[in-house]
Amino acid sequence: SHSTSEPHMQLPIFQNLLNQQNSLNFPSRLAAAKDVDYYMPGDRINDLLLVMMLDSAGKLRHAPVLACNDRALRLLKGSEVLLLMSLSSSPTALTAFHSTPGDSPPLPGLVVYGTNDGTVGMVKFEGALSEPMWEIPAAGRAAVTCVHMHDITGNGRCDLLVGRDDGTVQIFSFETPYDEPECIYSHRLPAAITALCGGKISSANYDEVIAVTFGGHVFCLSSDPARVHADDAVFEQESKRLEEEIAVLQAEVRRKQGDYDDISKELLRAQAKQPVPGPLSLSSAVLPDVRINLRFALQLHDASYLLSLETPNSIDTVVLQCDVPVDVLDVKDNTAAVSFCPMQPQDGNFLLAMYKCEPGATQLSVKIRSIEGKQGTLRAYVSPNGTPRVCRVEKMDIKALSLHSPSSEPFDPTRPNNKLELQGNFTLEEMHSWVAGCVPNVPVKAPPGNDVTFVFVSALLGTQLRCVYRCATTERMHFQAVSLSLSPNISFSLSLS
Numbered sequence: 001s002h003s004t005s006e007p008h009m010q011l012p013i014f015q016n017l018l019n020q021q022n023s024l025n026f027p028s029r030l031a032a033a034k035d036v037d038y039y040m041p042g043d044r045i046n047d048l049l050l051v052m053m054l055d056s057a058g059k060l061r062h063a064p065v066l067a068c069n070d071r072a073l074r075l076l077k078g079s080e081v082l083l084l085m086s087l088s089s090s091p092t093a094l095t096a097f098h099s100t101p102g103d104s105p106p107l108p109g110l111v112v113y114g115t116n117d118g119t120v121g122m123v124k125f126e127g128a129l130s131e132p133m134w135e136i137p138a139a140g141r142a143a144v145t146c147v148h149m150h151d152i153t154g155n156g157r158c159d160l161l162v163g164r165d166d167g168t169v170q171i172f173s174f175e176t177p178y179d180e181p182e183c184i185y186s187h188r189l190p191a192a193i194t195a196l197c198g199g200k201i202s203s204a205n206y207d208e209v210i211a212v213t214f215g216g217h218v219f220c221l222s223s224d225p226a227r228v229h230a231d232d233a234v235f236e237q238e239s240k241r242l243e244e245e246i247a248v249l250q251a252e253v254r255r256k257q258g259d260y261d262d263i264s265k266e267l268l269r270a271q272a273k274q275p276v277p278g279p280l281s282l283s284s285a286v287l288p289d290v291r292i293n294l295r296f297a298l299q300l301h302d303a304s305y306l307l308s309l310e311t312p313n314s315i316d317t318v319v320l321q322c323d324v325p326v327d328v329l330d331v332k333d334n335t336a337a338v339s340f341c342p343m344q345p346q347d348g349n350f351l352l353a354m355y356k357c358e359p360g361a362t363q364l365s366v367k368i369r370s371i372e373g374k375q376g377t378l379r380a381y382v383s384p385n386g387t388p389r390v391c392r393v394e395k396m397d398i399k400a401l402s403l404h405s406p407s408s409e410p411f412d413p414t415r416p417n418n419k420l421e422l423q424g425n426f427t428l429e430e431m432h433s434w435v436a437g438c439v440p441n442v443p444v445k446a447p448p449g450n451d452v453t454f455v456f457v458s459a460l461l462g463t464q465l466r467c468v469y470r471c472a473t474t475e476r477m478h479f480q481a482v483s484l485s486l487s488p489n490i491s492f493s494l495s496l497s
Contacts, residue, residue: 037079043070043443049094052108053125065111065125067091070443071406073113075125085130086408089117089138090441093147097122098158099177101151107177112160114144116297120162120172134180142166142308143295150198152207152223153184161209163193165295165308169211169221191215191362192293192310214293215312215362290392292382298405298440303459304329304369307396313384315357318364322351324376324398329367336364351378370402372460375438401439404465407457411466428452431469439465 047067055061063082066074069090075083097110109125110133118141122133143165149158152171160172160181167189172181191213201208206224213219293310309318318336320328328340328351341352355364368378378396383389432446439456446452456465 037076039066039076039079039081041066041068041070041074042445042447043068045069046090046092047094049096049111051096051111051125052106054108054127060105060108063125065094067094067113071408071441073111073123073130075130083125083128083130085123087113087115087119087121088408089115089119092116093144095147095149097177098149099174100156101158106149110177112147112149114147114162116143117300118142118144118164120144120147120160133178136172136180142168143297145193146195148197150207150209152198152209154207154223159184159198161196161198163196163211165192165293167191167193167213169193169196169209171209187221189213189219191217214310287388287390288386290382290384290390292392292394294380294394296378296396298403298459299367300405300459302329302367303403304367305402306331307366307368307378307380308363309365309380309382309394310363311382311384312362313386314360314362315364315382316385317357317383318355319381319383320351320353320355320366320378321349321381322368322376322378322398323348324374325350325371326378326398327369327371328353329369331365331367334365336361370398372401372403374398375400397440399438399440401456401465403460404439404456404458406441407455407464409455409457409464411455411464415464428469428471435467435469439467 045066045068049065049067050062051065052060053063064076066076067090068074071087071090073085073087073091074081075085091113093114095112096106097112098106110122111125112120112122114120115138118138119135121135124131124133141164144162145165146163148161150161151157152159152161153173155173157174157177159174162168162170162172164170169187169189170183171185173184174181189211194212194214196209196211198207198209200206201210201220203222203224206222208223209221211219211221291312293308295306295308297306298304299306307320309315336355336357338353338355341349341354343350344352355366357364376398378398380394380396381391382394383391428446428450432442432452435454436442436444439454442454450471452467452469454467456467457463458465
């Protein structure tokens, strides 16, 4: 919380409501314990940030920036959207840009963001205008889960810390505040990064990076050279001490193992004298909660979907089943043994594959390429190791235009295109639901207004698809889209009356 004598300098306190995807539904601002401002976006909010802005009077004020799942950054003023900036992918993490370490305030209007496709960039908000400063392309990297600013190198300038969904921690160094940074360090941890920050943790003279993973582990990456080049005498002394402790622990384990074997024999003898119990009812069994970190995202560079599964405990088997034809592609880091069953289209099984993971493995990645025109469901049956043995089912929709992704590039009307126009007795919400049922990554709710336009690009062919639907004064609605089979562009139009 924050309080000040100047009302216009009050920090908004966001009261967040979590949905099933652990994302936000809406933000609200509270002042003097009363709801002052409220905003409901068309899609879920992945992150939010208070950024310092210069108002028209030249005074600093705090303005909220929302990272929305519909590939947009929204700058709010009260309950209204002051500025909307479209990105190439959904933003997932935000942080304010600090040029120098310490308690110095961040530079006004500068926001660093990470996206679902792995892109990292910075944008400058100034009034009702936005300016992209730099952007580092994804290049097939995992999604960005968190970003943070801290001076790790000790050169007096803050570095950018980036955590990714595949467990990668990166450090980017800046030459000047407004230039694109350079990656100077990268380390791969065994699980997805959920949070990270920098500071002096275990050493008073050297900065460190603290990273928290999905499995609940906390890692410390230190810049202390003494930890790398330890004194030989100290190292030898510490090694002898550890060897003695290991010998004591091994003797204790052998003693405990002998006690365990004696108790097990007594239990077997006691069980042999007891009658055989009846079947255990499901109501009397307590099933453990299986948490799964699931990601199913379109990879634009090879027109395939990357399915990533991660559990806190080790995974035993994963069974994939799909009711539409799909192709399973090789993944470089996949070490699981896979076996395929013959297709049975009459039973709705176009894919039935079982992955047997290595002992101790907590992650599995599979690449799948769908066939456009076919709409169905991909199911993943995940069975982690543990007692009792349980299985959790995850369902992923494969839509008819599954290889299309939203694009911020404008539609090119000069390219050859086909146009389809429909007119009928339907509402704007119904029209939007049709589009969302055919194309992935479309907002759940229709954008406000009577004129809605979406532009998509095919990751496989590079063709464009434009959907336009509007309610005019005569209650007519037009919807446009582009043809994939006959020309590089499609123009498709629907009219509502």
